[in-house]
Amino acid sequence: MKIGFIGLGLMGQPMAGHLLKAGYELHVHDVVAASKQALVDLGAVECIDNKAVAEASDIIITMVPDTPDVQAALFSDDGVAAGLSPGKIVVDMSSISPTATTGFAERIEALGCFYLDAPVSGGPFGAINAALTIMVGGPQETFDKVLPVFEAMGKTVTLIGNRNGDGQVAKVANQIIVGITVEAVAEALLFASKAGADPQIVRQALMGGAANSIILENHGGRMLDRNFEPGFRAELQQKDLNLAMQSARELGLFLPAASAAHDMYNATRANGMDKDDHTSVLRVLESMANHQTSDGKKS
Numbered sequence: 001m002k003i004g005f006i007g008l009g010l011m012g013q014p015m016a017g018h019l020l021k022a023g024y025e026l027h028v029h030d031v032v033a034a035s036k037q038a039l040v041d042l043g044a045v046e047c048i049d050n051k052a053v054a055e056a057s058d059i060i061i062t063m064v065p066d067t068p069d070v071q072a073a074l075f076s077d078d079g080v081a082a083g084l085s086p087g088k089i090v091v092d093m094s095s096i097s098p099t100a101t102t103g104f105a106e107r108i109e110a111l112g113c114f115y116l117d118a119p120v121s122g123g124p125f126g127a128i129n130a131a132l133t134i135m136v137g138g139p140q141e142t143f144d145k146v147l148p149v150f151e152a153m154g155k156t157v158t159l160i161g162n163r164n165g166d167g168q169v170a171k172v173a174n175q176i177i178v179g180i181t182v183e184a185v186a187e188a189l190l191f192a193s194k195a196g197a198d199p200q201i202v203r204q205a206l207m208g209g210a211a212n213s214i215i216l217e218n219h220g221g222r223m224l225d226r227n228f229e230p231g232f233r234a235e236l237q238q239k240d241l242n243l244a245m246q247s248a249r250e251l252g253l254f255l256p257a258a259s260a261a262h263d264m265y266n267a268t269r270a271n272g273m274d275k276d277d278h279t280s281v282l283r284v285l286e287s288m289a290n291h292q293t294s295d296g297k298k299s
């Protein structure tokens with residue numbers, strides 16, 4: 001089985017590496033040429049564009065930032081669709097719009113090919129350790145064919161539903177929880193600190209109780225270490241909550257906490273922190289707190 005991998009960033013690089021280690025012949029492309037070198041050194045075949053990846057591969061995986069990036073990777077003149085022949089499988093593992101996904105899948109299927117949406121959770125740590133959670137939407141038969149490939153990159157692989165877009169729906173739900181929880185941890189640690197307690201000790205104590213979470217442990221630790229290296233960029237978190245807001249509008253849903261968290265990630269962007277880790281919401285909260293005088297009034 002020949003596999004193509006498009007998008008070799010923080011996540012794609014280690015994910016593609018696991019496919020090489022599993023013995024697959026791997027064809028790679030990234031618009032940033034330098035991103036390909038590490039995988040080429042490990043034995044991957046470098047392609048000049050995404051069309052060439054599709055021509056050389058049976059399964060083509062995309063792992064790019066946002067919906068317009070997937071659209072460009074698939075449907076530009078030198079894109080995947082231009083290099084497909086019937087029977088090939090396209091797997092988008094990026095986190096993008098569920099609605100746009102349905103349209104992308106229809107266009108790929110019209111070429112006699114198959115499509116899965118398979119976004120992931122677990123971050124660079126999960127990608128490096130082949131421990132990702134993978135949420136898949138699409139036909140069972142196609143899922144069964146790609147399952148060994150998913151298992152080389154992830155620990156928990158779930159077919160969410162047979163409709164394309166179902167995987168992306170699950171990922172948006174995941175990001176509602178992650179986005180709100182990162183914001184909640186930032187608020188709690190700032191509160192503890194401003195109220196005069198040691199936030200390191202508070203975090204340790206809370207980790208033994210009902211408020212514990214992976215986010216309190218990992219993200220909370222990074223906040224207290226003042227380590228805002230991405231990780232997961234604030235602009236990607238903002239993008240994901242934007243998808244939640246768009247879906248809520250389409251469905252006529254009221255999601256007040258997701259909406260408030262979305263605004264906080266908008267604020268990271270407004271403060272020039274969009275390329276930093278999403279834990280930067282803490283610094284946005286701090287900047288607001290620093291604008292208060294000791295009697296609590298705005299300076």
Ligand code: NAD
Pocket residue numbers: 006007008009010011012029030031032035050063064065066069070072073093094095096120121122123124231232233236
């Ligand atoms: P990234 O920006 O580090 O990597 C994306 C790569 O795609 C870049 O190297 C970029 O040059 C390349 N690219 C963009 N457009 C392209 C195109 N048309 N053709 C070829 N290459 C193209 O992003 P990332 O952190 O690896 O995230 C990728 C996706 O995974 C995003 O949708 C993100 O939301 C999702 N995700 C990220 C994390 C995380 O913690 N970083 C966790 C889960 C899911």
